Amino acid sequence: MSDQQNRGAIIGPSIQIDGTLKGDEDLLIQGKVDGTVELKKNSVTIGESGEVKADIFAHTVIVEGQVEGKIVGSEQVVMRKTAKIRGTLIAPRVMLEDGARFNGTIDMDPEAEAIKSAFSGQSSKPAHSQPSTASTSPSKQEGHSAAKTERG
């Protein structure tokens, strides 16, 4: 269990989401997501069983599973050795573990237009996440809590 799994929201392995995910806490994706993920002040982790076909915008993105699409991290993107990524990865800092599979483009220019436009008006300082004592599945969330799913 990583620290990520002990805080923030979790999309479990049996969950599939089509649409736009937005929120203000960290998110672990172990299920399937098609669409867009926007957690611009928080971290998104695609766990080993996660399969994401989406553009991801987050403060920090950690990939352990599969991603197809554009990943934009205002601070950092980490590709673990189990990661399989096809697409474009944009972040001022990128860390890759050997064994990760990547096909596409890695843009590490902090002046990249994609970062500026995606995160315009936001502080580059690490955002404080709101740890919760229990992991919450989006399907169980109510009201203003955590990851908000907008069906596309």
Add this chain to the structure above:
Amino acid sequence: MVEDHKPGLAAPLFGKVIGDIDPERRLTVLDLGNVRSGTVALFSTFRCRLDIANLPDILPLPVDQDDPDVRHTALASVLSFHQPEPLDLILCWNLLNYLERTDISHLISLLAPRFKPATRVHALMEYASPLMPATPGAWVPDANAKLHASQVDEEQVDSPRYKPKEMERLMPQLKPERTVLLGNGLQEFLFTPRPAPAVESS
């Protein structure tokens, strides 16, 4: 497959390429090989865009007697995934010797539209030894731009041992800036685009 735990290989031309980079300027690099941690770490110190082609994944190129273009189609497929931004640097480490002569020419013709006058192509090729690993391994740079062999195939095959003059003939769009025979028998090449021929006015 074996990993190299020796001190890194000093490749003077690669060291010069890295030393010449202006850290204030955006840099576009195409690595024809697979993504490696050392490559990402080295270029992350610059304002860099790094395209990864994964050419080793399609080697050896397919053979289809009924479709002579199948090899060229395969080469084009690994380059089709990137935006056609002009390239500052192309890394071609230990790959050209796994291509037939016509494939080398076709690969360079596919890359040529992304050349600009200052583009550099840095290549490493088996040269001194008549044998080479049966499948391309990887060369991984460290923070000092020294190169480390990784995933070296212990099975060996004959090396084509392309000579520098032959490389020039196969890649007419490029001219050699310098070549260096490294201590381990690898040939290090640094190519730049040939200037377009001047148009004669009548």
